[in-house]
Structures are given as C-alpha cells and as structure tokens.
Amino acid sequence: MSTTIQTHDLSMRYGQTEALHEINLTVPEGAIYALVGPNGAGKTTMIKLLMNILRPTVGGAEALGVDTQRLAGEVFNRIGYVSENQEMPDAMTVEALMDFMRPFYPRWDRELERQLVRQFDLPMKRKLKHLSRGMRMKAAFASSLAYRPELIVLDEPFTGLDPLVRDELIESLLERAPETTIFLSSHDLAEIESFASHVGYLEDGRMLFSEEMTVLAGRFREVTITLSAPAPLPPKLPSAWLLAETVDCVVRFVHSEYWGEASEREVADLFPGARDVEWESMPLRSIFLAIAKTGRTQNHAAQTTAGDGRPKA
Amino acid sequence: MKQILHIFRKDTRRFWLEILLSLAIMTALVCVYPLQWSGPPVTVWASDNARNIELEVLVRGLVALVMASWAILIARVIHAESLVGERQFWLTRPYEWKKLLAAKLLFLLMFLYLPLLAAQYVLLAEAGLASFASLSGLFFNLFLITGIIVLPLIAIATVTANFFAMAITLFGVVLALFGAIVALFIHTEFGNTAWALMFLAIGDPFSSRQAATIGSHHAQPWIALLLLTICGAVVMLQYSLRRTRVSRAILLALPVVLGVAAVVAHQRTLSGQALMDRMYPALAAGNMAPVQFSFAPIENHTFYVSRGENPVGITLPIRVSGIADGVAVFAENERVTIEAVDGYSWSTEVTDYNPQRLGAANRGMRVGFFMPHTIYDRFKSSPVTLRVTFGITQLQATGSEHIAMPTHDVAVPGFGVCGGPYVGYGLIKCRSALRKPPLTYVSADWSSTPCPASQTAMEEVRGEFWVGEIGRNAAEFGVSPIAFSGVTFMPDLNNATGGKYLCPGAPITFTQYRLAGRMQTSLVVANLQLPED
Structure with missing residues (x-):
C-alpha cells in the first residue's frame, strides 16, 4: 500500500519554543488518520x-508524493482542507462561494455539490458571515468535498459543533472514505474512535505513537492482579507497564505491550503468588489517559529530580 | 488566463463600491480641474482672490482623495487574498501565485490606470494640449506614478494583513518621513537636500509643476526605478513565497537605501570643485568662452564691502560682454578664490545661490560672497589677487514664436497654451502637457504711453522672463497632466528698459533655447585692494 503522507x-520552532520535535509519520493511502493530543500539543x-x-x-x-x-x-486540486479557525470569504453567499470555487477544480462534481448542499441543508443565498458556526463548517466541507479530493485534511473540524452537525459531517466524510485518505486532528477521542483507522498521539510536540487503531487496541490491556497477601511492587517494573499501583492485595497497571501468552508469563513470573489476573481490553479514551498521565508523571519526575535520579535540592 | 479572469471578476463584483467611489472622485477632478484656466480673468495673488484659493484647495483636496481612493482600492483588492497570516481560505486552494498576482494587476489596470489615463487625456484635451505626442509622456508619467505611489502601496498591502494595519503603516511611514526630514532640517545642513529630495521624489502630485529651472526633476525616474525595483521584489517575494518577515525587513531597509542614495546625491551635487570639474569642463586651448567677464562697475553694479559685520559681505561688479546674438549664458555655479602676495589664499564653496541668466543685451551683473572677518583682516593690508571661477551653461536659440499679449487662450507652438491677462500684474499663465515647457526666453514690447483706458494696463514692468527647463524628462510626476508656468514680467525697478506700460495686445516673443555646452571660465582681478574698516 502506498503512502499519502x-x-x-x-520539526518546528517558534523562537525558543519547540512546537514539533522530529516527527516521523506515515499515513497509508485510504487511511482515516486521527492525530490526537491535548490542546497545544502541536496538532x-x-x-x-x-x-x-x-x-x-x-x-x-511529502503529501501525495509532493514535497x-x-x-x-x-496540487490543491487533489487536497481538501478544512480548519476550525480558517478565515472564509465572509462577504460571499454560499452560492457565490460554490460558484467561485467551481472553476478552480477540473474534477468538481456538480451532482455531488448538489447532494452535499441538500445533505447539509445549506442556505445558498445567505452570506457566510451570517451563518452559524455549524453552517459555516458545512459550507467549508461542501466546498472541499465536491471535487472528490484524494486527500482530505481537517484541523479540529468538529470542535464546538453540536452533536447533530458533527454526525452529519462525519457521515459525509465516511461517504468519501473509500475514495480518499483522510487526515484529521482532534482533541476529542470519542468523536474519532468510531471511524479512525489509524491514530497518532502528539504531546508537547512529540509523537508518542502512531499506528493502526486495531493494533493499538490490541497491545493495551488494563491488568488487575489479586495477590494472596499485600505486597509492595517489585523494585524494577517493565517499562511497558504504565501507572502501576497497589492497594492492599490488588495490583493494577496498564500494559502497553501486550503480546498474549508472553505477557501473561511475564506477570506470572513477577507475581508468583497471584490468586487471579484479569486482562481487560481498553477503550481508546482510557489508553490515551494512561499515556497522558504517564507522560505527565515522567515530566514531573524529570523536573523534580536531578540527572542522576536524585531529588533536586 | 481563465483563473486570472475568474479572480478579477470576483474582485470586481466584490469591490464595486470602492471602484465606483474611485471613479467618482476622478470624475470630479476632471470636472473641477479645468476651472483653473476656464474661468473669468482674476486678480492673481491678491488678498481678496478667494475664488482662486478655494479652487486651489478644492483641486488639491481632490488629488489627495484620488490618491486615498487608490490606497483603498489597492488595500481591498490585495487583502482579499491576504498574504499575511496562516488562516486564509485561499492558501489551500489551487491558486497559482502568478495568476493571482496577474489578476490583481489586471484589476488595478482596469480601475486605477485606465481611469487615470482617460482622465489625464481628457484634461489634456480640455487644456488644448492633447496630441499623439503626449501619449509617450502620459505613459512615462504612469511609470513614475507606479514607482512612486502604486507599487509602494501594493508592497505595503502585501506585508499587512488588513486595511487597518495598512492604514496604520501608511500613517507611520508619513510620520517617520516627516520626522526624519524635520530632524535633518533642524540639525544639519543636509536638511535642505532632504527637502529637495523629498519633493524630487514625490514631486508635487498636487499638480504644481510651476517653477522654471534646469533639470530639477531628473531624480524622479531614478527614484521611481529604485522604488520599483525594491517594492517589485517585495511583491514578487510575497506572492511567490509569502516571506513576510523578510519582505518587511526589506521595506524597513528601504528608507536606509533612500537615505544612502540621498547622501550620495548630496555629495554629488554639493561636492564643490569636483562638481565644477565634472559638469563644467575647462575650455580647450584656443577656444573662446561665449561670454567675457571683467571687473568694472557698470550702471548700478558697484564694488561693495559690508564692513563692520562678521562675516563680511563683498559684492563684485562684473561687466558682461561678448555674448553673440541668439546665444544665452547661464552662470550657475561660482567659486571665489583670494590670494595674498604672501601666498596665503582662501576660497568660497562652489555656490549656485544666485544664478545669472545673461543674453546679448545684458551688460553687467554682480557676484556676492561672505568672508570671515578674521580672514578679511588678513587680506585688507595689501593688494590681493581675486579669481572668480564660473560654471556656465551656453544656450543656443532655436526659434521664436510671436503672439499678442493674450486676453484669452492662445496656443504657442512648442510651448503650450497661454492665457490672461491677470489684472494688475504682468503675468501670463501658461500651461503645457505633462512637464514644464522647454527653456524659453519670453520678451514683451512695451509702450512708453499708458494703455487705452478701456483696457487694463500692467504698469511698471520689465518685459522679459525666463521660463521652462532644459534636459526635461518625458513627463514629471503628477496626478494631473497639466504643467503650469507663470510668465511674470517683473516690475522694472531699475528702469533700465525705459518702458513703463505693458498693454493687452502688446507683442510677446517666445524664444526657445537648447543646450549648446557647459564649461568653466574665470575672471581674474589682480592687485585688488580691499578697503579698510
């Protein structure tokens, strides 16, 4: 499968601030890639x-093979871009916007345009500046989808939209999915979990991971170990175990590298007295929370300890 | 081409109000401007000349509004696809920068240049000056307007995000320019040049073009070219790469570049002997100067020393002779050197404060200069040798036109259209196309008897005047294409001509001159004894 992005x-710096740090990312053709991360992560x-x-x-x-x-x-004939904070030609009506955009695109599909206008119930005679936020986004979507772009890039497209509008937009996107690659950013995990095929997690300008959703879901497990008697955590835990904690006889952690029997054997070796071990798959939201919390814990540790691990004076 | 026309149509639809406003202002200017010469005779420069003053204010106001409407048009059309920022809708659409830029230029061609060209041609026609030959001047003026106004405005629009930012920037530019010139004017001798350069650069877009000088607007095309190059580079950079920081840095450096150019120009124009030697080569051996100077009192020109003052003012009477018929000589630059018997010498700077315009009829002139008192004291004890070096321009008459002292518009071939009279003063107001007329000596035959009672006399006049320019550019910078030249027959304080009355209908002769050469010539006065205090 060839790559689209x-x-x-x-890397990107704004003066002294590093907004992105050595990002290596591959988006295969046909993917719906969701770039997630907290606000200010660099999306x-x-x-x-x-x-x-x-x-x-x-x-x-490179995007579509072009630097x-x-x-x-x-090349923008092949790319549709919509951003939540994009300035639109507000003085135009929706109809004027479509009329203006149409000649730019040789592949503009008039029938698809009509379909999108109907689907989004766009008021053609109204100026963009007089439209609600949701309607403006719909107009932006319609003008970016009607030429059947090979790559659709969306920057926080659903932020601040009511669920109905969001569902309409997602539906229109999914209708295009078979013929295009979609790359979108979001800080709302719930909205992308249902349809993204790939996901990348960005925090403080660093890509913590980037992979297929199925693989991600497969390698994360929430592990609960019930011991026969209270015991401290072993001094050296595997680095793939995140947020490990113990309460009385129960040890909990998130396993970020679950490989079936091998992982289960590893647990059994470290906790030979375990009465019961539960391996539960995790929803995307829980995975990200675990990663985010781990990142913050590590950052906090890095800030409060010296280079040799000792607490800072 | 399709994309260019598509963007152009969009901009035209969107900015119809701005276009209409700009056209309306231009139309108003075209309607009002001819009133300057088509009204009834008026008393010029009189304190009660309210109509003239109001008209002048109105015309200048309209010209300012024309330029403001251009700034608005440029700002609106460029900012429609703003080049500053990261959120513009068009950045991720299949715009091609060359076509986008072409669409914007097409818009300006249609709604700025064509209306201006049409307005200028109509004004030329109204003034009786329209001709096929004036077209080249019109296009040259468009080049100057592009370099000095339009392209700098476009460049500023490309590095600002919106109209408000551009307005603030323009305000800052004007304020900085004014502040810099005032500072220079107050603190350095360079101020005079700075003023001069500013007016050479921006000329008088308010349509004056009135003074009669030699090559006073030569700098305009160079300044226009410099601005065209730098602002053009900024515009190209912004449209092709949107490097706003770099572009802003270039524009901020522009005043420095202009400043350096001004310093260079200053040094070239005021570098004393170097200027003399470059502009006025020494006469080849065996060649005679077209004018002879000798130190001798003549008529009311006498040797005069303002003793008791510091510096001491010295006026030398110079007898003028040897100017052939049909030749005129401008003594424009001079330097005085005094040498004592002990070898001590002192020189003035090369000055052009009092250019002398001499013809075959002239017999005498004066050269004045100042000397520090201490130096004067050193020289006065014994005879000195005084040398005055002149940089002179020799002019040759090319032909004459004769008209009667006009009471209405009269065409003077090769010069323009002259009208009048203006009651109470010896003034003929002439107009020419796009630039001052060629250098012309205007003389009048006056009457020794009073004018007929039915006509208004212009008394106590001296019937000669130099007007126009040699070494003219194809056009001078200005929104209006009309250059006004006032031919003023000055009061004859010396009564040298013997005439007293200049009546309507009196014969007026316009003699045009061409440049025949430039050279240095000297007057040496040996054994001159400066008077004691």
Whole structure:
C-alpha cells in the first residue's frame, strides 16, 4: 500500500519554543488518520506544515508524493482542507462561494455539490458571515468535498459543533472514505474512535505513537492482579507497564505491550503468588489517559529530580 | 488566463463600491480641474482672490482623495487574498501565485490606470494640449506614478494583513518621513537636500509643476526605478513565497537605501570643485568662452564691502560682454578664490545661490560672497589677487514664436497654451502637457504711453522672463497632466528698459533655447585692494 503522507524528522520552532520535535509519520493511502493530543500539543502546527502554510525549521514531509514545501497551485486540486479557525470569504453567499470555487477544480462534481448542499441543508443565498458556526463548517466541507479530493485534511473540524452537525459531517466524510485518505486532528477521542483507522498521539510536540487503531487496541490491556497477601511492587517494573499501583492485595497497571501468552508469563513470573489476573481490553479514551498521565508523571519526575535520579535540592 | 479572469471578476463584483467611489472622485477632478484656466480673468495673488484659493484647495483636496481612493482600492483588492497570516481560505486552494498576482494587476489596470489615463487625456484635451505626442509622456508619467505611489502601496498591502494595519503603516511611514526630514532640517545642513529630495521624489502630485529651472526633476525616474525595483521584489517575494518577515525587513531597509542614495546625491551635487570639474569642463586651448567677464562697475553694479559685520559681505561688479546674438549664458555655479602676495589664499564653496541668466543685451551683473572677518583682516593690508571661477551653461536659440499679449487662450507652438491677462500684474499663465515647457526666453514690447483706458494696463514692468527647463524628462510626476508656468514680467525697478506700460495686445516673443555646452571660465582681478574698516 502506498503512502499519502510521510514526514521525516519534521520539526518546528517558534523562537525558543519547540512546537514539533522530529516527527516521523506515515499515513497509508485510504487511511482515516486521527492525530490526537491535548490542546497545544502541536496538532495544528503539524497540519499547517503539511499544507505548506508554515515551513518546518528542520526535516520535511511529502503529501501525495509532493514535497510539502512545494505544495501550491494545481496540487490543491487533489487536497481538501478544512480548519476550525480558517478565515472564509465572509462577504460571499454560499452560492457565490460554490460558484467561485467551481472553476478552480477540473474534477468538481456538480451532482455531488448538489447532494452535499441538500445533505447539509445549506442556505445558498445567505452570506457566510451570517451563518452559524455549524453552517459555516458545512459550507467549508461542501466546498472541499465536491471535487472528490484524494486527500482530505481537517484541523479540529468538529470542535464546538453540536452533536447533530458533527454526525452529519462525519457521515459525509465516511461517504468519501473509500475514495480518499483522510487526515484529521482532534482533541476529542470519542468523536474519532468510531471511524479512525489509524491514530497518532502528539504531546508537547512529540509523537508518542502512531499506528493502526486495531493494533493499538490490541497491545493495551488494563491488568488487575489479586495477590494472596499485600505486597509492595517489585523494585524494577517493565517499562511497558504504565501507572502501576497497589492497594492492599490488588495490583493494577496498564500494559502497553501486550503480546498474549508472553505477557501473561511475564506477570506470572513477577507475581508468583497471584490468586487471579484479569486482562481487560481498553477503550481508546482510557489508553490515551494512561499515556497522558504517564507522560505527565515522567515530566514531573524529570523536573523534580536531578540527572542522576536524585531529588533536586 | 481563465483563473486570472475568474479572480478579477470576483474582485470586481466584490469591490464595486470602492471602484465606483474611485471613479467618482476622478470624475470630479476632471470636472473641477479645468476651472483653473476656464474661468473669468482674476486678480492673481491678491488678498481678496478667494475664488482662486478655494479652487486651489478644492483641486488639491481632490488629488489627495484620488490618491486615498487608490490606497483603498489597492488595500481591498490585495487583502482579499491576504498574504499575511496562516488562516486564509485561499492558501489551500489551487491558486497559482502568478495568476493571482496577474489578476490583481489586471484589476488595478482596469480601475486605477485606465481611469487615470482617460482622465489625464481628457484634461489634456480640455487644456488644448492633447496630441499623439503626449501619449509617450502620459505613459512615462504612469511609470513614475507606479514607482512612486502604486507599487509602494501594493508592497505595503502585501506585508499587512488588513486595511487597518495598512492604514496604520501608511500613517507611520508619513510620520517617520516627516520626522526624519524635520530632524535633518533642524540639525544639519543636509536638511535642505532632504527637502529637495523629498519633493524630487514625490514631486508635487498636487499638480504644481510651476517653477522654471534646469533639470530639477531628473531624480524622479531614478527614484521611481529604485522604488520599483525594491517594492517589485517585495511583491514578487510575497506572492511567490509569502516571506513576510523578510519582505518587511526589506521595506524597513528601504528608507536606509533612500537615505544612502540621498547622501550620495548630496555629495554629488554639493561636492564643490569636483562638481565644477565634472559638469563644467575647462575650455580647450584656443577656444573662446561665449561670454567675457571683467571687473568694472557698470550702471548700478558697484564694488561693495559690508564692513563692520562678521562675516563680511563683498559684492563684485562684473561687466558682461561678448555674448553673440541668439546665444544665452547661464552662470550657475561660482567659486571665489583670494590670494595674498604672501601666498596665503582662501576660497568660497562652489555656490549656485544666485544664478545669472545673461543674453546679448545684458551688460553687467554682480557676484556676492561672505568672508570671515578674521580672514578679511588678513587680506585688507595689501593688494590681493581675486579669481572668480564660473560654471556656465551656453544656450543656443532655436526659434521664436510671436503672439499678442493674450486676453484669452492662445496656443504657442512648442510651448503650450497661454492665457490672461491677470489684472494688475504682468503675468501670463501658461500651461503645457505633462512637464514644464522647454527653456524659453519670453520678451514683451512695451509702450512708453499708458494703455487705452478701456483696457487694463500692467504698469511698471520689465518685459522679459525666463521660463521652462532644459534636459526635461518625458513627463514629471503628477496626478494631473497639466504643467503650469507663470510668465511674470517683473516690475522694472531699475528702469533700465525705459518702458513703463505693458498693454493687452502688446507683442510677446517666445524664444526657445537648447543646450549648446557647459564649461568653466574665470575672471581674474589682480592687485585688488580691499578697503579698510
């Protein structure tokens, strides 16, 4: 399967602030890739770099086989981009927007345009500046989907929208999914869990992981061990065990590298007196929370200890 | 081409109000401007000349509004696809920058340049000056307007995000320019040049073009070219790469570049002997200067020393002779050197404070200079040798036109259209296309008897005047295409001509001159004894 987006050590600094640090990412053709992470993680910067709105400090990227720093003009016939904070030509009516956009795109599908307008119930005669936020996003979607782009890039497209509008937009996206690659950013895990095929997690400008949803869901397990008597945690836990804690006879942690029997044997070796071990698969939200908490714990530890691990004076 | 027209149509639909406003202001200017010469005769420069003053204010106001409407048009059309920021809708659409830029230029061509060109042609026609030949001047003026106004405005629009930011920037530019010039004016001798350069650069877009000088607007095309190059580079950089920081840095450096250019120009124009030697080569051996100077009192020109003052003012009477018929000589630059018998010498700077315009009829002139008192004291004890070096321009008459002192518009071939009279003063107000007329000596035959009672006399006049310019550019910078030249027959304080009355209908002769050469010539006065205090 060929790749639609690929980055190589993509980095971006704003003065002293490092917004992105050596991001290496591959988005295969046909994927619905969700870039998630908390606010300020660098998602929008990443998307702007991919769309050549910003230029990277170091590294590079390709989209549709084109160096993103050369992304301009005709290649945007193949890319649809919608962003929550995009400035629209507010003085235009929806109809004028469609009329203006149409000649730019040789592959503009008039029938699809009508279908999207009907589907979104867009008021054609109303100016964009007089539309609600949801309606503006719908107009932006319609004008970005009607030419059947090969790559759809969406920056926080559903933020602040009511559930009905969000579902309408997701539905319209999924209708396009078979013929396109979708790359979208979000900080709302619930909204992407249902349809994303791939996911990448960005925090403080660093990509913590980037993989297929099924693989991700498969390798994370919430583990609960019931011991016959209270016991402290072993001094050296495997690095794949996250957020390990013990309460009386119960030990809990998140296993981030679950490989079936091998992982279960590893637990049995470390806790020979275990009466019971439960392995539960985790929803995406729990996985991210575990990762996020681990990241913050590590950051906190790094800030409060010296280089040799001793607490800072 | 499709994309260019598509964006152009979108902008036209969107900014119809701004276009209409700009056209309305231009139309108003075209309607009002001809009133300057089509009204009834008026008393010029009189304190009660309310109509003239109001008209002048109105015309200048309209020209300012024309330029403001251009700034609005440029800001609106460029900011429609703003080049500053990261959130613009068009950035991720299949715009091609060359076509986008072409669409914007097409918009300005249609709604700025074509209306301006049409308005200028109509004004030329109204002034009786329209001709096929004036087209090249019109296009040259468009080049100057592009370099000095339009492209800098476009460049500023490309590095600002919206109209408000651009307005603030323009305000800052004007304030900084004014502040810099005032500071220079107050603190350094360079101020005069700074003023001059500013007016050479921006000229008088309010349509004056009135003074009669030699090559006073030569800097305009160079400044326009410099601005065109730098601002053009910024515009290209912004449209092709959107490097706003770099572009802003270039624009911020522009005043420095202009400042360096001004310093260079200053040094070139005021570098004393170097200027003399470059502009006025020494006469080849065996060649005669077209004018002879000798130190001798003549008529009311006498040797005069303002003793008791510091510096001491010295005026030398110079007898002028040897100017052939059909030749005129401008003594524009001079330097005085005094040498004592002991070898001690002192020189003035090369000055052009009092250019002398001499013809075959002129017999005398004065050269004045100042000397520090201490130096004067050193020289006055014994005879000195005084040398005055002149940089002179030789002019040759090319032809004459004769008209009667006009009471209405009269065409003067090769010069323009002249009208009048203006009651109570010896003024003929002339207009020419796009630039000052060629250098012309205007003389009038006056009457020794009073004018007929039915006509208004202009008394106590001296019937000669130099007007126009040699080494003219194809056009001078200005929104209006009309250059006004006032031919003023000055009061004859010396009564040298013997005439007193200049009546309507009196014969007026316009003699045009061309540049025949430039050279240095010297007057040496030996054994001159400066008077004691």
